[in-house]
Amino acid sequence: MRKLVLAALAASAFAAPAFAQDDSFTGLRAEGVVGYDRVGDGTGQDAGTSDGVSYGGAIGYDVQAGGAVFGVEGELTGSTTDTRADSLLAAGDRLTVDMGRDLYVGGRIGGVVGSGTLLYAKGGYTNARVDTEYRTATTTTRVGENMDGFRVGAGIEKKLGGNMYVKGEYRYSNYGDLGGYDIDVDRHQVAAGIGIRF
Structure with missing residues (x-):
């Protein structure tokens, strides 16, 4: 009986950190994301905006201190959107603008608002690949370039069973003027993700 009690105590001592981790937002995480992608060129024309789908993945690391959560993250996505x-x-x-891959590196800060629920805001640097084609009656010019910009957003993350979670977020990105043309490229995205925290 004494051995059984000691074994139970030892098992609970080893299990406690695991259970604590399940209730915490601390740790390395990896996720897949997909969502709605709307790109505008700032010309004010109806044809100057276009919708598509963004898709890709992200990794991040969060630290929870009390009810506050701080994290860093990186994301790589592609897009079907052109304008x-x-x-x-x-x-x-x-002028046709095709959105290619998008790299994002940034941080987030949030608060735990209920059992396994996190509300957060995010912001950081984004670099998008943009392929342009300018066509007149006599010439066609194609240029591919990388555009630097910023991203801000907000979202909600909800824990599922085990270490899985789902999230939804809105983000706005702006890449400034596309070189040589009087357009200001920005995008609005609504994304959903599913991931695992290690």
């Missing part, structure tokens, strides 16, 4: 502007520099011309 165009007509008669931009001359009558009859067309």
